[in-house]
Amino acid sequence: DSDRGLDNDLDNNLDNNLGKDLKDGLDDGWDDGLDEDLNKDLDNNLDNNLDRRRTGMRIQDTRILSISM
Numbered sequence: 403d404s405d406r407g408l409d410n411d412l413d414n415n416l417d418n419n420l421g422k423d424l425k426d427g428l429d430d431g432w433d434d435g436l437d438e439d440l441n442k443d444l445d446n447n448l449d450n451n452l453d454r455r456r457t458g459m460r461i462q463d464t465r466i467l468s469i470s471m
Contacts, residue, residue, distance in 0.1 A: 415440065 419437045 419440050
């Protein structure tokens with residue numbers, strides 16, 4: 403077990419999923435070695451973070467425009 407800086411439950415869940423998929427030979431089509439539900443959770447979190455960043459960038463762009471005018 404490596405310390406990824408995650409809480410124990412999430413760390414164990416990742417370890418279990420990675421181990422399970424490696425044993426399955428990655429036959430389920432998920433190429434990063436995670437099960438479908440965990441992969442979707444990670445994808446959703448990444449998408450949400452990107453959306454938040456884009457929103458933050460739009461707000462920042464608006465501020466820069468209003469300051470420069």
